[in-house]
Amino acid sequence: MKKIIAFLFVLQISIGFSQSIEKQNIKVLYVGYSPDKPMPENIESTGVSGAMSPERFKKEYGKRWPAFKELLETYFTKVTTVDPRDYNEGISKQHDVTIFDEAPTPIKERVIHKDPKTGEFLSMEPAKYVSDDFDSAAIFIGHTSSVIGSSLGSKLDWYCLCLDRHAHHIKTEHEIFGEPFKTSITLKSRPTPEGVLKAFDGGYVAKNIQMWEINTEGYLDGNGFRVGMVARGWGFEDSPNAEIISGGVSSKQKTAVALGRHGNFFLWGFAGDPKYMTEEAKTVFANAVVYINKHKNDKLIARKYNERIATKEYIDEMIFYTTKSSYDSYVNFLKEFNANNETKRKEFAAKKNKGESLTKMEEMLLNSKPQNIPDRVGYLKKNIGRNSWASITGLDTLAIRKYLNENRDYFFSEPAGFYDLKVDEDIKSLGIANTDIKVLDKAISLLENNVETDKAYRILLRYTLESFKTAKDWRAWFNKNKDNMFFTETGGYVWLINNANANPNI
Known part of the structure; x- marks a missing residue:
């Protein structure tokens, strides 16, 4: 009897909580694949699948749409859904916030410029998915941030499609974690990602850090899950209307941006749809919709058209590469990488010998060769030698550090510079x-x-x-x-x- 009473009490609290949600008067547009339309072609393209395995994509096709619709209708008064193949930005103008879970059909295709005589690559104009004057508040989920934002000069760029399911280095005081929909975020100690520890700025990061679970599954679980996106953190906040809210578990350093805002655009880098979001994450996502709506009139005052422009943090990274600890860490990484790949190659070879079919990725790994492990001179050539100033310093580590530190104030990058400072x-x-x-x-x-x-x-x-x-x-x-x-x-x-x-x- 006591158990029944307790159950009813918990149920009453649960029902009371769901009924207490006061919907925000915000018109939300969700752009994602409709279950009523045919599956898009070329599902192996990252721009289509977000790096989800073809098998998983087929299995889950059409399920993200109703999951997002249900979540959004819990918190907002009007929710519209549209397939990206039917989208035009005039629809966004009829709504307060647009959520891009997939990229719409380009309004202008990518253009590659080559030297007419040599055929050498000169520059590239990215494909354009919305006009330059797109001024609606928008949330980019995962890979759509760079696909759509690149031609606009958004700082929500494509640093790495390698974001898993946990957030870290979180600005927990940010309003998306508390309003208007009340919630709390549960932080738990977890092993610090190797990408953070081995980065140039990871030397003082503890072996375990506080993390927040956003998705209940991630691509690192190995089941073909959709992969999230992180943007470059270098110089992200060097202009108004730009803020980093959180990093996340990826192969990159702690400053890589998993949650952030640039102007009227918000990056929700984590790829899981609401079926895989924790209850806390669902509420924070709803708060993010409200938050970006407040910033719908913000502009991209400083536009980033060159994703690979080197900021001055790059100086510290180059200095890091001159250290023996950096080289030793790289060697250990390659040894572990080769050992793991050899184990997988044997597994896939056995699978093939049994007459079982391999995926394209398994076939590629089966035929791959071990990574060469360079000596320290080769390591310096790889990381330092490609810089224009290396002709001045050579590969003398002391000379490199002296040159970089003495000239820190005077370095700049050409507008089209490719990770190079002068x-x-x-x-x-x-x-x-x-x-x-x-x-x-x-x-x-x-x-x-x-x-x-x-x-x-x-x-x-x-x-x-x-x-x-x-x-x-x-x-x-x-x-x-x-x-x-x-x-x-x-x-x-x-x-x-x-x-x-x-x-x-x-």
């Missing part, structure tokens, strides 16, 4: 860092005094988006905006004005 000899001669607004003031003073004017113009054109012809115009612009300017590395190593009308063409 020393700006112009500002080095002035002894002023490019991150110090005094560098612009000094360059304008040189123009005003008719001293080293060529250098002054190079500095001003390199670190701003302006192209004034006279010292008077430069000074008027600077005096008007200097108190409202910020320096962005991810946005192209330029000083920008903190307002929504800033020129986005970085």
